[in-house]
Amino acid sequence: MAHDTSYTDQKFNVVGTRVKRPDGVDKVTGRARYGADASAPGQLVGLILRSPHAHARIKKIDTARAEKLKGVKAVVTSADMPDLNVGNRDLFAVLENCMARDRALYDGHAVAAVAAVDMNTAKQALKLIKVSYEKLPHVTDVDEAMKPDAPIIQDWVFTVGVEPTPKKPSNVSMRSEFGHGDVEAGFAQADVVIEKSYKTEQTHQGYIEPHACLASLGPDGQGELWVTTQGHFVFRNTCAALLGLEVSRLKVTSSEIGGGFGGKTHVWMEPVALVLSRKANRPVKVVMSRDEVFRASGPTCSTSIDVKIGATRDGKITAASAELRYQDGPYPAIWGMLGAMTSYACYDLKNVKTVGYDVLVNRPKVAAYRAPSAPMAAFAVESTVDLVAAELGMDPVDFRILNAAKEGTRASYGPTYGPIGIGPTLEAVKNHPHMRAKLKKNQGRGMACGFWFNFGGQTCTDLNVGIDGSVTLTVGTIDVGGSRAALGLIAAEELGIPYDMVKTNVADTASLGHNDMTEGSRGTFSSGMAAIFAARETIEVLRQRAAVMLDVPVEAIEWKEGQAVATGLEHSNLAPLTLKEIAAKSPTTGGPIAGHNEVVADNAGVSFASHICDVEVDPETGATRVIRYTVVQDAGKAIHPDYVEGQFQGGAAQGIGWALNEEYIYGKDGCLQNAGFLDYRIPVCSDLPFIDTQILEIPNPNHPYGVRGVGETSIVPPLAAIGNAVSNAVGVRLNHVPMSPPRILKALEEAANS
């Protein structure tokens, strides 16, 4: 677990220490309350009826028998949902995904819901709802969906980003193009050009905790929602907009979250639960089953990607291009665009062009999954980079170092980089003992790079000092990966007090201003920035109070190491006042002591990682085992190194599962065949090696402490690193993720037969 802090001179007292996690005891003793743990007197059980068809017209829904069942308090269909069809297509699409209107658009699409006094009654009621379907042609494959004769998923979707605007609806919702220079000229200068196509299959974030909420909405338009989410303020705004409520009248309280990874950034059954509650005039709890989570929450895209890279004999890339086709499920999104933006972000390129396509299919609406879209693009690009290096006879690390982006590089997606970490991570890889370790038979080593933007966004933080000097930090960003500890460290650092004096809490939406989602690795970056500013405002108040207590002008008070110190010779007899002493006197010096901050935390620093991976492939079965794995990543300032390492390891672990095993398997009928953890296999502990990490702290100049996001970049390289390792182990290039045993055997067979 190496940790390089040499990139900055900034010194910290508590930031960077590995303090105990504040949620640890709650989580190991079972006291932590997750989404399904909320309850309210008189609550009902909500269940959702889902389409068994990939694409079908809903001719009629007969709910009469269900409504008559004793114990059923509400049955809702799209007829009970607001009709947003006119006016706001975005909201319409969000709500239609929560409850199908005239058509079921994928296997698992909600078509009706019930609220009943208990689970058995609710299940029975679902069986009594009769839906008349007319099956329609469907398409689930992204390449198939782009064909001219493919069934059209949405008649209101016309391709955006092409000239002239098409007159016919299309499954291609958007074409996005990025790049600069002249790629044709660049390829003409190349000595070596490699072109290759890749596919990746759809995966799920696999969070342990299913979606769950408790909704209570009254006839007065006032409601509450308790929910597991990555962003309760955004959920509030979305649900309020969908149901025509004022945001201030809907109070959303977030639970502990049992994993999200992007999948808990969208509303799924929450608006339905609110409508059930309003109709039943009772609180309604809806907890998804694992089957529902797979079929009807938001997995990642499946993709199909073509990459072309040209380089000169001396190892300089002259041109790079890619066409990236991402499926979004049945609603327009931006995943193909993000793939096109991220694909070449690691490199300093004169000529680069990427084209992304966002494509509709009859699958669940896609959600973010940790650095969404980047892992698939990196798989395609980094595999090809290895092929070019091999063709040139160059070491793949040296080849990457030669072409790596650096400060001043114009990124392929537009902006010019400030200080960045791709070069240092590659140097660290080159010098890492892992690279010199011996490999045995059937083993191979691969490495790959990854990039993620990191986001900032709107953030509010309050800091309140208790009468005993203990500090409450109130934040609005959901703690998905340790941000409460990190933010406590930041507030303690700024105030100059021990970490133990700070408790960080995530407030409900009625108690704090708006906060954007915990996504884009923004939690600690943005709330950390707001915490620093709130602490600085608090210090101003502390200085004023100390001035009152010491009877000196406030200008004479300095805040030093958690104490108010009166400066100047004339005050040299005055003992400093601790925060605790000032807090104890606060009732008589002006009342409660607090600081507040509302900020748009822009300029989250971009993040880069380089991963090294050793695999052993069993040539008999095609089974691959990762035997060694090293993550090197630029973290910016690592506020709490344990958590940073945990993020590095977690991303790598998920990437390993994605690379080797996980995939949505659709039948010819367009229905999902493996909606459960028995058939959709995520890696368990025994599947994984120890994942070693190396933190490089290249500070983000746009954050007072140099913080960058750290949570997502670590999932970007694994698909490619493992692909390169497997290819090196078996001598055959793998171009389809997951590289499951059957695919590896097939690739070996094809190679043997060619």
Place this chain on the structure above:
Amino acid sequence: MAHDTSYTDQKFNVVGTRVKRPDGVDKVTGRARYGADASAPGQLVGLILRSPHAHARIKKIDTARAEKLKGVKAVVTSADMPDLNVGNRDLFAVLENCMARDRALYDGHAVAAVAAVDMNTAKQALKLIKVSYEKLPHVTDVDEAMKPDAPIIQDWVFTVGVEPTPKKPSNVSMRSEFGHGDVEAGFAQADVVIEKSYKTEQTHQGYIEPHACLASLGPDGQGELWVTTQGHFVFRNTCAALLGLEVSRLKVTSSEIGGGFGGKTHVWMEPVALVLSRKANRPVKVVMSRDEVFRASGPTCSTSIDVKIGATRDGKITAASAELRYQDGPYPAIWGMLGAMTSYACYDLKNVKTVGYDVLVNRPKVAAYRAPSAPMAAFAVESTVDLVAAELGMDPVDFRILNAAKEGTRASYGPTYGPIGIGPTLEAVKNHPHMRAKLKKNQGRGMACGFWFNFGGQTCTDLNVGIDGSVTLTVGTIDVGGSRAALGLIAAEELGIPYDMVKTNVADTASLGHNDMTEGSRGTFSSGMAAIFAARETIEVLRQRAAVMLDVPVEAIEWKEGQAVATGLEHSNLAPLTLKEIAAKSPTTGGPIAGHNEVVADNAGVSFASHICDVEVDPETGATRVIRYTVVQDAGKAIHPDYVEGQFQGGAAQGIGWALNEEYIYGKDGCLQNAGFLDYRIPVCSDLPFIDTQILEIPNPNHPYGVRGVGETSIVPPLAAIGNAVSNAVGVRLNHVPMSPPRILKALEEAANS
């Protein structure tokens, strides 16, 4: 329902309107969540074992059999509570009242507690706890307790306020003296001197909702408490101090409150629930039964009061004195002191002296009850004032007007009054049609005055503007009487927007700075002040954002009627921006829009009331019926007149119950004989007349809107007004509250026999 707003020129748009109450639908549909409605997974049922003796040494508590009972998860006694005996007597007393140590000090005193998986197991466990008591002599009457040979309740209590400090412990915990001038000289100048003694019995606030909490405290010193309380921040600080926790690590969430009236200002079983939870490592819910509420929460004092008033023939009071003996239960308090302070506050007196005694007895620890201590003092003083007026042959209203305090009067308890309302309320009474209505046989009319200080204190408020322009006002004062509506009106007034755009929420202790209790009628006064300042800070932000949107200097922006208006000729072409428009753009103009305020809201204006009451007394049974009742009170600015009238009526209703029926009846064994609503009779709707009100808005100069507290003063005059009315009806002076049928019959008998 008269309403006089002529005392100020200040104009309001929404303040003063009778908008719908925001908690109305919740409360009538049962959605509102009270203390007992909290729940957490795995929660246990907590029950408390209580002393059956008025005073007893606890020789031994054998919990072994209870602990072995299947389903019992924790048993606690004082041995499990921190020993605070050394160091902090105040904290020690609070904790000992929650759980007796070596002695049970009153019938109902907690001696042990259990947490079990269900109610039946918990009940069975209580029966298995064997407590060995040694009964000790007890005293429950305040006058008896002051006698030299009375059993001493606390050996560590020595009378405060006497010189020299006594060497022997005493049941008199404090002697308090107030006044000015020379009363002996004053009485010498009097033509008429009346001396009389009075008694009032102990009553309970009678809130519908019993005390209830759910406690969860972990081995890591972090905990949560959901509780019905008048002050969750104070509960947090108290529980943290009692149990040695940091205040920031204990999160307290308040429920809706089903009445408090002062009785929910102290912790009772909450610290015990926390200790049970920590020992069981599970959440524990404790809900008091009505029996427990009566025996072991905090009723008001019983009192014994001597009053002496002298006046000249022309109706001028020359001297007034009183000795007031209040029982506090088994722990020192300040109720006698408050009685001594309030007794003559309505009058402009040259010579006045009051002496209060706080006295310990073997009864439950006394809590506040709506203007605590003032009703009993007013009963004694206002009865005597009527006697003096009668002796002088003067109209009792004219006599009071002649002697009423006014601006510049030095109050009997020390300060000099600013603008006050006692004179105007008396003039209003004099002119009220009620005073001229005819009375029938067996009917009598009485009137009386009352005073309350009103409190201010520490308050924090946040105001956040949503993306749709709806406003969330976050407060920390519990809404016991409509403050959410009132505070919403105040924020709307200040921002210049409709009331419907504001939603007021009471935050938990992890989401806002410290707020003092909702007591002393301070809720709307102090949080209203903080809301005004927070709204003004918000307007500054709105102006800045508007300046960005309009591209003009912020100095050119004025906030007028809910809109940002660019001033000056050069900006005359710019359309004003509404709050909604500014909110919609906030993500790109600087982020969330908010204002905050922390304040010590000092200088709550004192409040006065004059009540008129007609009664009919059945001479056969002694039963009294109130047939007409009018409240005239100085409210300061009435933010929401419906609620102000509700407070006036509620206080009068409780005063009527106190005056005529309610009392704690103790047996010779010192045990409470009527711990239930069947035997302790509070008035129900059919017992009460319509209570008419007249609001006088005499503005409090220390509040931006002129607000005074309104919730308490209305309970001060009823005992005396009814006493005067009953005395006028039956021709005999009643000097013992409650004036229940047996007491009235007894007084009539005694008068007939004398």
